[in-house]
Amino acid sequence: MGITTELAQFTADIRLDRLPPDVVRRARFLVLDLVGNIVRARHDAESTASFLAATRAMGLAAGNAGVFGDAARYTPAGAAFLNGALAHSLDFDDTHAAGSLHPGAPVIPAALAAGEMVGASGADVLAAIVAGYEVTCRVALALPAGEHYDRGFHPSATCGAFGAAAAAARVFGLDAAGVEGALGTVLSQCAGSLQFLVNGAWTKRFQVGWAAMNGLMAATLVREGFKGATEALEGRHGFMRAYAPNPVPERAVQDLGRVYELMHTAVKPYPSCRYGHAGIDAALALRAEHGLSPDEIEHVTLGLPRSGMMLIGLPAEKKADPQNVVDGQFSGPFVIACALATGAMGWDSYALLHDATVRLLLGKITCELDPEIEAEFPANMSGKVTIAARGQRFVRKVVVPKGEPANFLSEAELRGKFSALAEAVLGPERTARLASEVLAIDHLADVAVLMRLAAPLMAARLAGE
Numbered sequence: 001m002g003i004t005t006e007l008a009q010f011t012a013d014i015r016l017d018r019l020p021p022d023v024v025r026r027a028r029f030l031v032l033d034l035v036g037n038i039v040r041a042r043h044d045a046e047s048t049a050s051f052l053a054a055t056r057a058m059g060l061a062a063g064n065a066g067v068f069g070d071a072a073r074y075t076p077a078g079a080a081f082l083n084g085a086l087a088h089s090l091d092f093d094d095t096h097a098a099g100s101l102h103p104g105a106p107v108i109p110a111a112l113a114a115g116e117m118v119g120a121s122g123a124d125v126l127a128a129i130v131a132g133y134e135v136t137c138r139v140a141l142a143l144p145a146g147e148h149y150d151r152g153f154h155p156s157a158t159c160g161a162f163g164a165a166a167a168a169a170r171v172f173g174l175d176a177a178g179v180e181g182a183l184g185t186v187l188s189q190c191a192g193s194l195q196f197l198v199n200g201a202w203t204k205r206f207q208v209g210w211a212a213m214n215g216l217m218a219a220t221l222v223r224e225g226f227k228g229a230t231e232a233l234e235g236r237h238g239f240m241r242a243y244a245p246n247p248v249p250e251r252a253v254q255d256l257g258r259v260y261e262l263m264h265t266a267v268k269p270y271p272s273c274r275y276g277h278a279g280i281d282a283a284l285a286l287r288a289e290h291g292l293s294p295d296e297i298e299h300v301t302l303g304l305p306r307s308g309m310m311l312i313g314l315p316a317e318k319k320a321d322p323q324n325v326v327d328g329q330f331s332g333p334f335v336i337a338c339a340l341a342t343g344a345m346g347w348d349s350y351a352l353l354h355d356a357t358v359r360l361l362l363g364k365i366t367c368e369l370d371p372e373i374e375a376e377f378p379a380n381m382s383g384k385v386t387i388a389a390r391g392q393r394f395v396r397k398v399v400v401p402k403g404e405p406a407n408f409l410s411e412a413e414l415r416g417k418f419s420a421l422a423e424a425v426l427g428p429e430r431t432a433r434l435a436s437e438v439l440a441i442d443h444l445a446d447v448a449v450l451m452r453l454a455a456p457l458m459a460a461r462l463a464g465e
Contacts, residue, residue: 003234003249007138008180010256011131011166016123016442019130023260024442027130029414030094032438033267034104035068036418037093038086039425039454040347042069045089046325047202051209055082065116066451069425076113080164080216083109085209088156090347091329092271092421096264097404098378099140099159100149100307103265106160106211107132107167113216114171115447122444128170130262132215135183136163137261139233142252143244146307146378149194153243157192157207162232162239164215172223184228186218187239197311200326266404267414270345272328275308276335277403278383282396283339286387294341294357296389302332303370303384303397305377313367320362325350336385337361347421372397380404411439425456 001009016024042048055061060078067074067082074082087093087105094104108129115125140148140159148155165186169179192207222228233239233249240247270280279302286292304313312332313319322328328335328350337358338349352358376382376399384397400407409417415435422431434453441450 002231003142003252004180004183004230004232004238005176006253006256007135007166007233008183009176011135011170011179012174012176014127014131014170016127019127020260023130023262024126026263027126027133028439028441029411030104030133030262030265030267031108031126031129031441032414032418032435034087034093034108035434035438035450035454036421037090038067038083039069040421041086041089042067043425044347045086045205047089047205048086050202051082051085051206065113066448066454068451068454069422069456071455076117076216077213079116080109080113081209081213083112083209084212085205088208089205090271091273092268092347095266095268095274095381096137096140096261097266097274097381098145098264099137099155099261100145100378101136101140101155101159102208103133103136103156103160103163105156105208106164106215107136109209109212110164110215111167111171112447112450113212114168114219116451118172119446119448120171122441122447125171125447126442128167130260131170132163132167133262133265134256134260135166136160137264138252138256139163139239141261142233142240142249143247144251147244147246149307149310151244152194154192154194154204154207157211158190158239158243160208161186161190161211161214164212165218166215168216168219169222172219174219174223178222180230180232181222181226181228182215182219184230184232185221185226186214187229187232189214189218190239196326197330200324202326204326264405267409267417269402269409269417270335271347272335272345273312273330274381275304275312276332276383278381278398278401279304279332279336279385280339280345281398281401282383282385283336284343286385286394286396287340287343290394292340292387292389292394294361297340297361297364297387299388300336300340300361300365301386302336302365302367303373303386304332304367305374305382306369307377308332308381308383309367309369316367319367320365322353324353328353332367333362333365334358336365426454
């Protein structure tokens, strides 16, 4: 059995009642985490107005599918696109360290849109989401993701398109041949570039939403009798050989059905690139432990792995001078400066891009490739902070940052993050109810219930957008 065929068979066969209980529980948590991101980004992300206007202009805002945090209704394609793009707009969504990607943003919106199309149960949608995570993360592992990155690709979008297709196909109830056809169809649309790093472009968000929509489109085509390519992943002109120089296709199916990569997925306590989170943990701990104030700090070194340096450490002059939210999300110096200046790194921290204290600290922070931290990668997205202050050196290494699978957030912490994101849009009562329904998603007869709950109470708030 080929790699694509084996993943397709796994996807077609997956059933929630056959999955380990801890996998089902974690899947619910990951859906909750993503929904909170979407609700807040619908109203706060600076790229949202463009997304909405373009979606309407393209005729994708006249349907019955929902977008979290929005009172309007969209076509299924429009909903998949917007939910996916919004999920990734705050850079606060889940991460898979070994795959160097965000699996939830393309997968969950595609599954939910497919679910609304056919009136699927929450149990079927959640099973499809688990399959989508496995496909996304395992494809990335087989590249491997580092070499894919070196070619300038954004794996959340490229690999995520396959996971989105698998998830939508499973919701539609396609057999193994149908799932394989969906993977062979989305092969033609798996794209995503890291060029957004140059000028803080919004394409990072766009291409993840587009991956969700493409996955839904591919599965829908096959559902309607369309013929997709075979061996989409491992074939001579398939994804793995075209998008990375030294793929190891068999890694995509290693321990398939026994080891769940979904369980290796982390959630973010901070809305920035995951490579900076261990450093934020370290900076916050040193600040609290030693009572360090910004004016005492002479110099800070943030030790990173090679992949982390590529995203948040280089070029040094650009990372030291972030001009917009995307710049800040991908600036190691900025997130560490915020942590040291304020004792926090949250969504509201981006209002400090030009704060005098933060700017002063930015000039004192250097990112460097740390061999000790590189040795931890890809098993861990570790980091080390060294602070020179008071004539002393204060050092803290964090191997497993908060939110990683081995240091996962509790249900209470996840609800806290969700409330902090959603209450400004939905209010406390509706936010609490939505959280409870998401955490019971597998008991819903129709997943569309979630979309209705996630609409703002005051539709008038949307009238001017």
